[in-house]
Amino acid sequence: MKLPGFSEKMAGLIGSVNSSELARVIIEHKERYIVQTEAGVYQAEITGNIRFSARSRADFPAVGDWVRITPMDAQNAVILEVFPRYSSLSRQAVGKQADLQIIASNIDVAFIVQSVGHDFNINRLERYLAICYSGKIEPMILLTKTDLIPQAEIDSLMETIRKRLPKVKLIAISSENGTGYNLLEETMQANVTYCFVGSSGVGKSTIINHLSNEEKLTTSAISTSTQKGRHTTTHRELFVLENGSIVIDTPGMRELGMTDDSSGIDLTYDHITELASSCRYDDCSHTGEKGCAVLAAVENGELSEETYQNYLKLKREQQHFSSTIHEKRQKGKEFGKMVKAVMKEHKKNKY
Numbered sequence: 396m397k398l399p400g401f402s403e404k405m406a407g408l409i410g411s412v413n414s415s416e417l418a419r420v421i422i423e424h425k426e427r428y429i430v431q432t433e434a435g436v437y438q439a440e441i442t443g444n445i446r447f448s449a450r451s452r453a454d455f456p457a458v459g460d461w462v463r464i465t466p467m468d469a470q471n472a473v474i475l476e477v478f479p480r481y482s483s484l485s486r487q488a489v490g491k492q493a494d495l496q497i498i499a500s501n502i503d504v505a506f507i508v509q510s511v512g513h514d515f516n517i518n519r520l521e522r523y524l525a526i527c528y529s530g531k532i533e534p535m536i537l538l539t540k541t542d543l544i545p546q547a548e549i550d551s552l553m554e555t556i557r558k559r560l561p562k563v564k565l566i567a568i569s570s571e572n573g574t575g576y577n578l579l580e581e582t583m584q585a586n587v588t589y590c591f592v593g594s595s596g597v598g599k600s601t602i603i604n605h606l607s608n609e610e611k612l613t614t615s616a617i618s619t620s621t622q623k624g625r626h627t628t629t630h631r632e633l634f635v636l637e638n639g640s641i642v643i644d645t646p647g648m649r650e651l652g653m654t655d656d657s658s659g660i661d662l663t664y665d666h667i668t669e670l671a672s673s674c675r676y677d678d679c680s681h682t683g684e685k686g687c688a689v690l691a692a693v694e695n696g697e698l699s700e701e702t703y704q705n706y707l708k709l710k711r712e713q714q715h716f717s718s719t720i721h722e723k724r725q726k727g728k729e730f731g732k733m734v735k736a737v738m739k740e741h742k743k744n745k746y
């Protein structure tokens with residue numbers, strides 16, 4: 396068994412490691428992992444050291460991570476180290492204040508999946524794009540379930556996407572009648588890691604099943620009106636397709652909060668970033684300043700109001716997260732200092 400998706404890029408990040416110790420995380424389930432080595436798969440747990448030294452959830456292993464392990468027996472291993480990631484899909488951890496969660500890592504291409512109909516939302520596409528760019532992942536858009544609408548409507552949706560996001564590769568497919576699968580399969584290469592992201596029910600698992608020619612993931616009928624009886628992917632999984640492509644399936648994500656990295660937003664809205672370079676003030680917020688080139692473009696119709704509003708919304712969210720995470724780190728530092736001071740005092744009193 397070859398290591399799934401091991402590349403020059405990763406080798407450069409790892410340095411020297413004994414090949415029997417090198418593994419990739421293929422399944423994560425509540426801090427228990429399944430890792431793939433050249434020899435086979437192991438159930439693995441992290442060392443206490445990784446747990447105690449973790450500054451955030453992002454320091455825990457994620458699906459796609461390359462790790463250093465030590466086998467305990469034929470089935471079990473311990474994860475000693477998580478190697479640096481060249482890319483990662485991350486978001487604000489749900490339900491936890493200001494923490495970063497890695498959904499999957501070391502991904503080359505993310506297919507942002509949206510189906511025609513209710514799920515279609517161009518602002519949400521931009522949100523996914525920003526998250527991909529922040530994580531150094533190349534995004535591509537997959538418009539699914541095209542069998543549900545007439546060709547004219549498909550063309551118009553594609554036109555809308557192309558107009559707003561001209562640089563992003565776009566493929567329209569149907570798992571029902573097979574349209575677009577040739578394009579998708581042509582795109583996917585061996586030893587490259589892909590992931591599919593998008594809301595629950597847009598057809599991700601169905602696509603992966605078709606690509607792998609196997610019922611790897613169970614899908615079931617979804618009742619769109621009642622939202623009952625739907626299949627949801629409960630854990631992440633990494634596997635290799637027949638053509639050698641590596642696929643990571645991620646669960647449908649209802650909340651996808653912007654992280655503290657602003658580069659993804661700048662790349663998604665490169666047109667606005669370019670305009671902003673001509674604003675009068677370097678720290679222009681583009682919301683009312685004199686000499687703001689972005690506002691001027693909105694006024695003269697060069698930049699659509701909708702794009703502008705979505706840009707501001709994502710920016711605000713990103714800035715809010717950055718400041719709360721900064722505050723939290725600051726508090727952590729202060730607490731650390733206090734502990735140190737107390738310990739010092741404690742030592743002094745001993746003698």
Ligand SMILES: Nc1nc2c(ncn2[C@@H]2O[C@H](COP(=O)(O)OP(=O)(O)OP(=O)(O)O)[C@@H](O)[C@H]2O)c(=O)[nH]1
Nearest residue numbers: 540570571595596597598599600601616617628647
């Ligand atoms: N009409 C039509 N239905 C589809 C198509 N692809 C998937 N479906 C149906 O949509 C429903 C959801 O598909 P899934 O593949 O489970 O969706 P998912 O994105 O993997 O959902 P999660 O696992 O919850 O994230 C299923 O009932 C599929 O049969 C398509 O191309 N056309």
Ligand SMILES: [Zn+2]
Nearest residue numbers: 674679681687
């Ligand atoms: Zn401005």
